[in-house]
Amino acid sequence: MIIASEPALRVGARILLLNRDDEVLLIHARDPDAPAHRWWELPGGGQEPGEKLEDTARREIAEETGLVLDKIGRKLWTRESRFSYRGREHHRLDHVYLARTDDTAPRIATRYSTNERAGLIERRWWPAAVVSECRDKLLPAELPDLLLVLLDGRFPAAPLALTA
Secondary structure (H helix, E strand, O other), X not given: OOOOOOOOEEEEEEEEEEXXXXXXXXXXXXXXXXXXXXXXXXXEXXXXXXXXXXXXXXXXXXHHHOOOOOOOOOEEEEEEEEEEEOXXXXXXXXXXXXXEOOOOOOOOOOOXXXXXXXXXXXXXXXXXXXHHHOOOOXXXXXXXXXXXXXXXXXXXXXXXXXXX
16 A cells, blocks of 8 residues: 655745836746646745745745845735645745835846746736736635735735635
C-alpha cells in the first residue's frame, strides 16, 4: 500500500500593487502541463531561507515585473491554499502586502525561472471595475471585493486570513 505524503508548506509573499490610477497589476498564468488551466494572480512567489517576507515581496516583484519598490505597505491578508500544478500537489501560505507605485516602467530586467517562463501568459494593469467584471479565474477568488473595500478605505486594520 502506497501512502501519499502531504506536500511541504511553501511560504511566500505577494503584492497587491496599485498605480497612480488605482489599477492593480495582475499576472496571467497557466499550468504548462495543462494549458487550459489559466488564472490571474498577484505578483509574488516563494520565500528564500532567512529572507524577511517584505524582502521576498520586493524581490519577487522585481524579478517578475522589473519594477523596483522602495517601500512595501502593510500586510493585507494571508492566503493558505492547496492545489495541483504540473502534476504535483502543492501547499502554499502567501502573505499579501499593499504597495503603490507612480512608476510603472520596468527599471531592471525581469528574471523568470524556467517554470515561470513556461507558465507566464501576460502582465496587465487592471482598473478595479474591470477586475469586478472578470470571468476568468482570479487568485484569490475574493480579489474583486477585497480590492473595492481597500479602495473605499474600508479594509480592516488587521490582516485577513483567507483559505482556498
